[in-house]
Amino acid sequence: MRLSTCILPVHRWADGGREVWQRAEELGFHTAYTYDHLSWREPFRDGPWFGAVPTMTAAAGATSRLRLGTLVTSPNFRHPVTLAKELVSLDDISGGRVTLGVGAGSASADATALGREPWPVRERADRFGEFVALLDTLLTQDVTTHTGTYYSAHEVRMLPGCVQRPRIPFAVAATGPRGMRLAARYGQAWVTTGDPKVSNAPDATPARSRTAIAAQLDRLAAACATDAAEGRDADGPRKVLLTGFTPDRLLDSVDAFVDFAGTYAGLGFDEIVLHWPLPDSRFAADQTVFEKIASDALAQL
Template identity: 75%
Template sequence: MRLSTVILPVRRWSEGGREQWQRAEELGFHAAYTYDHLSWRSFRDGPWFGAVPTLTAAAAATSRLRLGTLVTSPNFRHPVTLAKELISLDDVSDGRINLGIGAGGSGFDATALLRGDEEAWAPRERADRFGEFVELLDRLLTRDVVTYEGAHYSAREVRNIPGCVQRPRLPFAVAATGPRGLRLAARYGQAWVTTGDPKIFETGTPDDSLAAIGGQIQRLGKACADAGRDVNKLDKILLTGFTPDGGRPLSSVDAFVDFAGRHAALGIDEIVLHWPIADSVFAADPAVFEKIATEGVAQLGG
């Protein structure tokens, strides 16, 4: 079991931002991720910085910690420009970047670039775009020259030299629960990401959540079998904070060990905790959080 964290980009680099990423490395986290949004829910009217510049600065401020997005989506990204940024980021970090990638939701990011007469993408279009997005991004990160013509994205003689430090490209962690997304994870992913089942977040129980995630892993296994891949070759990542457990995993080391152990038994390889932010949905005791980082995984044998 690996333990990672999400550091939301809400602090100025000169006012504790740098130290937060360095502290994540000191605490021994496997990876530190950040959201790739223009803004996010209850943080919309407060400070919020860009993911790629933040990760570039974090790469320069650390030396061992893996870094990445959790997750990037097509909502305001284009594969051509994103690929160039990712190759640069992978170079600056000396090959420590993971790309968490998902279809995106219907929040602020989904409408920020629309004209007044345009409507947000319907679920089918969102899934169609995501499929093209992942396919083209894979090509851009593995080939020196790419020409591609899709229904939603295109690239004309795009060059990405010298490519990623990590070969054949930096790892994709594909967030998916539906059939189409799981097929993408099986085909292109080095990891799969879940936040649980959003349908039971408010009304379900922890046992309901475990059953739902177990079902997702079974469906991922089928998608991998259909693609001729071994599901055990894909890392399985749980981003916490969106299951009916509430803040329980961060209430104590024992609570975390129990939570993590239950999910490890399902096949989850990596658990990601949000770095505490006071007076927010991610509020938690920083001292307990750090104690979990230094003691929790050790108790699990990780």
């Protein structure tokens, strides 16, 4: 089991931001992820919010072992060509410590920030599939020419390529059948936050949330079985749970977290991601307990 954290990009670098990422490394987290949005929901909408790639670049220079990643990057305001160039650069700067978390996005502020209407659901899924496939090609070839419905590339150079071979790993966030197939085909990891319809229901319980996530795992297994028939890994990608969105109180104590993590390890999860505590938000938690979980919990599993 890996234990990682997600540091929202709200910290000014000269006012404690550097120290947060360095503390994540000191605590032994496997990866520190951050959100890749232009802005996010309340209470963060009208406060500081920085870009993911510059933040991770700074974090790469402030750390030496900690892996860095996005949870998640989407096509809402990204193009595969420019994103791939930034990722190759960041992989080089970090010495091969980058993971790309990627998802389809939603009809959020990111979807309208460039002055257009949000894409219909079907188009969003179509774009996501093309986005991931072209990123895979760009990051594994020196030169790429491709003409797609939504994204194209003409004689695009990606030299010297990724430090990690054949490319940086993808962690694909998906719950629907098309996204699951993308995770099975291109993902080194699959990411879920649970089922929001279950987690946000008035009668939500941890048990019901686990049942819904187990059903997601079954759908992922079915997608992986289909890809295995084409010669891909039958075991599929690693399973990553981004916490903070299910009705569990896993950060109340070390014992509470150990019980939670043991249950999800039993379901087949390989990595659990904890949001770095932020007061006055859904990610509020006791910093002392959080750090105790980071330093002590995995030894108890």
